[in-house]
Amino acid sequence: MSIEIKAPTFPESVADGTVATWHKQPGEACAADELIVDIETDKVVLEVVAPADGVLASIIKGEGDTVLSEEVLAIFEAGAVASAAPAAATAVVADVTATDAEKIGPAARKLIDENNLDASKIQGTGKNGGITKEDVQNYINNPSAAAPVAAAAPAPAAKPAAAVINVPVGDRVEKRVPMTRLRATIAKRLVEAQQNAAMLTTYNEVNMKPVMELRKQYKDLFEKVHGGTRLGFMSFFVKAATEALKRFPAVNASIDGNDMVYHGYQDIGVAVSTERGLMVPVLRDTDSMSLADVEATIADFGKRGRDGKLGMDDMQGGTFTITNGGVFGSLMSTPILNPPQTAILGMHKIQERPMAVNGQVVILPMMYLALSYDHRMIDGKEAVQFLVTIKDLLEDPARLLLEV
Known part of the structure; x- marks a missing residue:
């Protein structure tokens, strides 16, 4: 037949x-x-x-x-x-x-x-x-x-x-390779984001010692209780961003023509680097997800991204994006917006630096944070306060549980 x-x-x-x-x-x-x-x-x-x-x-x-x-x-x-x-x-x-x-x-x-x-x-x-x-x-x-x-x-x-x-050492060669559809689309969207948005970036830094100590204390028990799911840093950032998005709705909004669309939910995209290019699968309703749910879903995204198994449904929508250049060693960068979203958070490398604490010089594991935002939708005050909220929640993780 x-x-x-x-x-x-x-x-x-x-x-x-x-x-x-x-x-x-x-x-x-x-x-x-x-x-x-x-x-x-x-x-x-x-x-x-x-x-x-x-x-x-x-x-x-x-x-x-x-x-x-x-x-x-x-x-x-x-x-x-x-x-x-x-x-x-x-x-x-x-x-x-x-x-x-x-x-x-x-x-x-x-x-x-x-x-x-x-x-x-x-x-x-x-x-x-x-x-x-x-x-x-x-x-x-x-x-x-x-x-x-x-x-x-x-x-x-x-x-x-x-x-x-077979090129002898020292020869000057070139190789022309056509862009894949995915790479061409990524290039087009990134250029459009810079041309169509009033994009600004604000920076801050966060002391990662409290999160690192909490992770060190509970990572073995966490993995045992949650069936092999490992406790990483991304889940803390997702939960901190979720709480900050609830407090600053404009950062969780998008622009559609002359309309500002406010979303009553938090769907956070997590940038995943694959051989085919950058993909941004979306965590749905992160407000109702536990740390284990976030870690397990991100691990699944990473595996399916490497295997080329991510589907369109995984990447549709999203109200906010987090990208982690720190896994590649980036100390500081300016992330580009993921339209039609109005903000994106950039994580970076954790590096020990001398910091002044109560008049004393203390060596602390610090991370630079970058928030790029569309100034058409978000005022500088909101952007700065949003980033400070994430910083405060990460430096005192108990506030994530208490939502204070």
């Missing part, structure tokens, strides 16, 4: 997508729910899986093609058995000699063509010795580990871009 494999249904905020990677080739067998193709959108990478056991009969949309919501990507034969030598797969490697045993998928072929590589030198680890995208990438990263070539074989003609792969 023939089944049309269609692109997922995109939400209203996503116009179209791009076919990123075909994981199966025409003629290959697929198990039910096995990954067939990745669709990259402006926000996330969506996975399309096999609807049943069968064979991928033909591909309609190749890698790099733009697709609309629910557009047909391929034809799938449910219950069919994989052929020994599918014609479509043969067509993909038509430029390889007939005696060549490798099978090269579209993703691998694209990478080979972009880098002007000799496919005969690449050791395939796929099915029946097929060359995968990972095999090509491994060859690019470590060409010395390539499959040996027979001495009698003539040396391939030199190719113009070969120097990009």
